[in-house]
Amino acid sequence: MSSSPTKTLRIGIIGFGPFARFLAATMIKQGHTLTATSRSDHSHLCTHLGIPFFREMDTFFDADNDVILLCTSILSLSEVVRSIPFHRLKRQTTLFVDVLSVKQYPRDHLLQVLPPESDLLCTHPMFGPESGKDGWTALPFVYDRVRIRDEDTCSRFLQIFQTEGCRMVAMSCEEHDQLAARGQFLTHTIGRILSEMEIKSTGMDTKGFQTLVQLKENTIKDSLDLYCGLFMHNKFAMQELRNLELAFLTVKQKLLEKMEDK
Amino acid sequence: MSSSPTKTLRIGIIGFGPFARFLAATMIKQGHTLTATSRSDHSHLCTHLGIPFFREMDTFFDADNDVILLCTSILSLSEVVRSIPFHRLKRQTTLFVDVLSVKQYPRDHLLQVLPPESDLLCTHPMFGPESGKDGWTALPFVYDRVRIRDEDTCSRFLQIFQTEGCRMVAMSCEEHDQLAARGQFLTHTIGRILSEMEIKSTGMDTKGFQTLVQLKENTIKDSLDLYCGLFMHNKFAMQELRNLELAFLTVKQKLLEKMEDK
Numbered sequence: 001m002s003s004s005p006t007k008t009l010r011i012g013i014i015g016f017g018p019f020a021r022f023l024a025a026t027m028i029k030q031g032h033t034l035t036a037t038s039r040s041d042h043s044h045l046c047t048h049l050g051i052p053f054f055r056e057m058d059t060f061f062d063a064d065n066d067v068i069l070l071c072t073s074i075l076s077l078s079e080v081v082r083s084i085p086f087h088r089l090k091r092q093t094t095l096f097v098d099v100l101s102v103k104q105y106p107r108d109h110l111l112q113v114l115p116p117e118s119d120l121l122c123t124h125p126m127f128g129p130e131s132g133k134d135g136w137t138a139l140p141f142v143y144d145r146v147r148i149r150d151e152d153t154c155s156r157f158l159q160i161f162q163t164e165g166c167r168m169v170a171m172s173c174e175e176h177d178q179l180a181a182r183g184q185f186l187t188h189t190i191g192r193i194l195s196e197m198e199i200k201s202t203g204m205d206t207k208g209f210q211t212l213v214q215l216k217e218n219t220i221k222d223s224l225d226l227y228c229g230l231f232m233h234n235k236f237a238m239q240e241l242r243n244l245e246l247a248f249l250t251v252k253q254k255l256l257e258k259m260e261d262k
Numbered sequence: 263m264s265s266s267p268t269k270t271l272r273i274g275i276i277g278f279g280p281f282a283r284f285l286a287a288t289m290i291k292q293g294h295t296l297t298a299t300s301r302s303d304h305s306h307l308c309t310h311l312g313i314p315f316f317r318e319m320d321t322f323f324d325a326d327n328d329v330i331l332l333c334t335s336i337l338s339l340s341e342v343v344r345s346i347p348f349h350r351l352k353r354q355t356t357l358f359v360d361v362l363s364v365k366q367y368p369r370d371h372l373l374q375v376l377p378p379e380s381d382l383l384c385t386h387p388m389f390g391p392e393s394g395k396d397g398w399t400a401l402p403f404v405y406d407r408v409r410i411r412d413e414d415t416c417s418r419f420l421q422i423f424q425t426e427g428c429r430m431v432a433m434s435c436e437e438h439d440q441l442a443a444r445g446q447f448l449t450h451t452i453g454r455i456l457s458e459m460e461i462k463s464t465g466m467d468t469k470g471f472q473t474l475v476q477l478k479e480n481t482i483k484d485s486l487d488l489y490c491g492l493f494m495h496n497k498f499a500m501q502e503l504r505n506l507e508l509a510f511l512t513v514k515q516k517l518l519e520k521m522e523d524k
């Protein structure tokens with residue numbers, strides 16, 4: 001059981017993509033000890049950040065981590081989890097944390113494959129490199145304490161976000177997915193639609209149009225994998241897509257009817 | 263010819279709706295002299311603002327105006343213009359200005375019916391009671407000097423907006439409509455779609471989703487007449503509606519194809 005006198009954690013990151021790098025910067029600032037592994041070779045960047053990088057998952061697991069932080073893409077979760085050598089875990093009571101933008105899918109999948117002694121915290125920081133670039137104050141951090149026995153490690157991990165001023169939102173994975181389908185997935189979809197339309201600033205932008213241009217630009221900074229993952233692994237997303245289509249057809253119908261009236 | 267030593271104008275407003283009231287506040291502040299007429303009875307409000315209100319168009323035109331400012335809805339333009347007693351104009355060289363959110367339509371219509379001696383300035387302030395509530399600095403003001411012989415009155419009218427810090431954008435009515443279809447009409451359409459979907463803030467809004475909730479709330483503050491007018495009287499709007507539909511279907515197709523790949 002981890003009973004270190006300090007509050008800092010030893011955190012092993014799996015998947016050192018854009019979001020992991022964004023989180024790592026703050027974790028390092030807070031004094032936590034990081035290691036990382038990923039599909040691609042990020043040694044150069046990690047050396048620059050002072051983070052030991054492991055090309056192989058096996059050697060990565062030789063380190064003694066309080067927390068294993070899953071930052072891999074939604075679409076690659078099962079593949080990545082399949083490659084985790086759980087038998088090599090130094091401590092069976094390791095806390096596994098995921099930050100995937102959908103929640104029921106990693107929750108159900110991890111509950112199936114994690115060693116019974118391992119704790120599980122499923123989280124979704126509702127911000128990223130764009131929205132969180134000026135600090136995390138008041139930005140929502142959603143989490144579900146799926147299986148927690150080691151209260152100390154779990155609360156020390158949550159403290160990372162509390163310290164930065166996040167609004168801590170305890171919520172079941174299912175409820176998260178319902179709200180995220182209506183919120184984040186819809187927002188990304190509109191951003192992707194605007195990107196297909198190739199909308200651009202003109203000399204006469206209204207403030208409303210400016211926000212749409214900004215939304216489009218922010219959306220395409222996230223990977224297409226992330227967007228597809230929001231749809232494919234959230235059972236509520238298909239319905240929101242239909243709702244969007246229906247709403248569009250309703251608005252179009254109102255316009256055409258008005259045209260015919262005249 | 264108007265050669266008043268002061269810079270203030272006598273402006274007669276036709277159509278005292280939300281936008282006219284918004285403009286009037288600033289015109290009064292700048293010291294201009296206003297009168298108003300409208301379909302509905304706005305006497306009470308106008309008394310409160312110190313603006314003589316005329317129930318009848320005929321008596322409205324007895325006043326000696328430098329400028330007649332058309333602030334009526336796009337959908338009611340032809341009806342309202344039909345009711346204007348041009349023969350009663352005190353000065354044939356009156357400057358007619360419109361602020362409709364589409365431009366070719368009022369331009370073509372007014373050129374047909376205005377007395378040949380009357381000047382015509384077609385404008386579109388690209389802001390309103392919401393976006394312009396903290397001042398007009400840097401907000402675009404689009405205008406087309408369609409028919410100007412009295413330079414002095416025209417520039418004194420444009421000065422109203424220049425004084426407030428607007429970005430003055432001279433542009434043909436046709437180019438305005440092209441850009442407005444892609445910009446403002448698209449933005450309103452997305453706002454209307456989000457309103458149909460009844461999207462609401464949750465405890466876990468991303469910043470992107472928050473901007474969409476705000477967009478929806480701002481959009482529905484404008485009348486449905488305004489929105490329908492943006493579509494029905496802009497020849498480029500139908501194509502943008504099709505572009506939006508195509509872009510949606512393309513994004514949906516990408517998601518479904520990705521789903522089938524897996």
Ligand SMILES: NC(=O)c1ccc[n+]([C@@H]2O[C@H](COP(=O)([O-])OP(=O)(O)OC[C@H]3O[C@@H](n4cnc5c(N)ncnc54)[C@H](OP(=O)(O)O)[C@@H]3O)[C@@H](O)[C@H]2O)c1
Pocket residue numbers: 014015016017018019020038039040041071072073074076079080099100101102124125126127128129222223225226229
């Ligand atoms: N971006 C955000 O603002 C944000 C916010 C909240 C949560 N999230 C979540 O955080 C996670 C990471 O997001 P992200 O923005 O960094 O981008 P992402 O494209 O969702 O994920 C990139 C990461 O996934 C790894 N990966 C992708 N395909 C893989 C495969 N087949 N096998 C192994 N690894 C694979 C990449 O490894 P390599 O780099 O080694 O190639 C990289 O580390 C996602 O689950 C996302 O939903 C993101």
Ligand SMILES: NC(=O)c1ccc[n+]([C@@H]2O[C@H](COP(=O)([O-])OP(=O)(O)OC[C@H]3O[C@@H](n4cnc5c(N)ncnc54)[C@H](OP(=O)(O)O)[C@@H]3O)[C@@H](O)[C@H]2O)c1
Pocket residue numbers: 276277278279280281282300301302303333334335336338341342361362363364386387388389390391484485487488491
């Ligand atoms: N709202 C904005 O932010 C904004 C920005 C730029 C330009 N504009 C343009 O400014 C104009 C006015 O816009 P708005 O926001 O005030 O709302 P609107 O709904 O477009 O227009 C309302 C005005 O139209 C009059 N009207 C409507 N139907 C009429 C009819 N059948 N006969 C006579 N008058 C009729 C109303 O008269 P009563 O009030 O007497 O009923 C009212 O004065 C529109 O052309 C709009 O495109 C608006």
